[in-house]
Amino acid sequence: MGRNTRKRRSPLATKVVAGAAALAVGGGGLVWANFYASAHESDSSHHRTRSAGAQVATIQCPDVGQKLRNVPRGARSGVDKELARLDEQITEAYARLASTRQAQSGDSAYVQNAILGPLKSKRTAALDRIGINIRRGGGDAPGGLDRFAECRGMGADQPGDGDNGDGNGGQDQDNGQGQDGGQDDGGQDDGQNQGDNGNGAAGPFADDFVDINDVQPNSRDLENGLAANGDGGSTGSFTAACGVNENNLFNSDNLIVAPGVDNGAHHTHDYVGNQNNNAFSSDDDLAGADTSCQNQGDKSTYYWPVLRLQDGTQEFDANDLGGGAEGNVGKILKATEAEIKFVGNQQSDVVAMPKFLRIITGDAKAFTNGVANANSSFSCTGFEDRQVTDKYVLCPEGSQVVRTSNFQSCWDGQNIDSANHRDHVAFVQQDGSCANGFQAIPQLQVRLVYDVPAPTVENGQVQNPYAVDGFPEQLHKPITDHNDFINVMDENLMNEVVDCINGGEDCQ
Structure with missing residues (x-):
């Protein structure tokens, strides 16, 4: 690779x-x-x-x-x-x-x-x-x-509602003092390699997985990531065909959060669309780059943490930052489908996104931060009315794993980014409208499908699990899944996207 x-x-x-x-x-x-x-x-x-x-x-x-x-x-x-x-x-x-x-x-x-x-x-x-x-x-x-x-x-439990680290966020914390003397009678340091999965730090664990049949339909409880379009307002859509990273473009940078910093993400990303996205890319670099999208007017960059099967495979980054050196190990699984779609707003027409608008959805640190900005969603093909935010799913034979991200679709009308990379955009309210003078923009929805060998869970242990790449201290928790986007569509294409959505058409 x-x-x-x-x-x-x-x-x-x-x-x-x-x-x-x-x-x-x-x-x-x-x-x-x-x-x-x-x-x-x-x-x-x-x-x-x-x-x-x-x-x-x-x-x-x-x-x-x-x-x-x-x-x-x-x-x-x-x-x-x-x-x-x-x-x-x-x-x-x-x-x-x-x-x-x-x-x-x-x-x-x-x-x-x-x-x-x-x-x-x-x-x-x-x-x-x-x-x-x-x-x-x-x-x-x-x-x-x-x-x-x-x-x-x-502790290793899933987070509560969280407060970005100022309080305990529902966590089991002990300020480093609660070591309880020894390891108890369980033989913690007997040297047996239980649940290591090859990454030393371990994770994910059996508790991080759920059978899709045990997930209740329509039970996803996070307010983030509401689908913006509906029967009213702007009902069209625009689908961007950009492939599934056939060019094997990977790095552990994050141009949005850590521009100019090598390995700013501490985990490896898949990239589709723009082919010159790294920590040192300028807006001019992005505008002049090649694109994997069929429509050459779309040089946007769409990127997300890779999904890996922790099966012992030595990938190209096995000894690198962002990869095996930081606990992200195993075979990188490339999506079999990467559906990139822009949809409208339930209450109004949408306006054009400004060029170089940056949006992050989800939180790569949601395990330690709490779920305030979490926006992960896992499901299985044939079961997509069942979405879960804090678990990886076990799919039945013949069904594939699905990762879905619905991005913020309200914009402040002025800024392409903000100091914390969040304040310039927002999710729609419960009624589908934008609040506080924000304007509705096309909502990006990314649906990724993977052919993942089902892990086995026996006696509280998981064998050959899959997991998203992440910061090492996040323990490969599913709730840390996230997705990133920089709009680099030319003006004509963006106007076409807006016209399709506002006109109720389905374009590509």
Whole structure:
């Protein structure tokens, strides 16, 4: 498999690779896997489940990028680089957490003193630099940024409603102190490779999967991702045929969130549409690039985290940042279908999207942030009235896995992006209208279909699971699935899209 041209890694990034690689293949990773295996065994006693749950499974830090609302344009590059540095710091700290289980078992203060304390110091320095960048750009840095420096230990359960890391978000947290002395009587460090799936840090787990037959129809409970079109308003559609990444364009960058930062995503993306999308691409680069879309006027970039089968396959990125060095392992599964469609609004006509509009839907950190921005949806072909947000689905024989993302479809009428990459767009309200003076734009809907060998779940263990790529500390949770879009349609094509939708036609 190929991938687009990448810049050389910085020395800091190289250090992260070394630490994360040790996590992926080192003995500490096996102990880590055992911790999870016993925590999720279906026949575990109540005491064992409680004891294992008290352990620090991962690290929860306030998502500083979501807190920033007013960052001067001239300061955004520097601020984005510091936000990426915060992510790198969490990656490094998580690698230490996962590889020091034996030390933790003998010292109840180890996590706080050796991992969370030093992490807070590093984050404080990065937050100071964020404030400096904002002030140099002519803005007013938010007061008390250092309150976002402290991170916490967190259990492996799914999140509650969350608050982006300021409170506990419904999580089982213990600030790194609740190590419970030893590992209990379950033989946590006996060296047996239970549930490791080859990624050292483990995950996903049996509890992350559900039989599609056990999902109730029409039970998806997140408000995000409501389909915008209906019987009224603008009822047409426009379908973009852009393939399924036949050109094997992969990288672990994120041009929206971390422009100019190599490996800003810490996980690998599939790309369709624009063929020159990496962290260093300018708007001019995007406009001048080739496209995989049949309509050559659509140079938009559509990208999402790859889906992998954790079967031991050594992919091209097995030793790289974003790949195996950060726990994203196994065979990359290419979608058999990638349906990209733009639809209308229930209450009104839609207006044209501005060129280079950026939209992120879902939250790559929803496990530690809480579900406020989560927008994942998994289902199976033949069962698509059953959608689930916080589980991977087990499909019956002959049925395929489906990932669906319905994007925000209300725009503030002014900005192609915002400091936190969210405030310039919004989801429709319950009645399908846009609030607060926002304008309805074509809603992007992405439906991905995969031929995935069904994992087996027995005695609380999952064998050969599939999972979306993610930040290592997110434990490959399904609720972290997300999707990204940059509009690079030419003016004529965008006008055609709008005319089709407002005219009630179905075009492609």
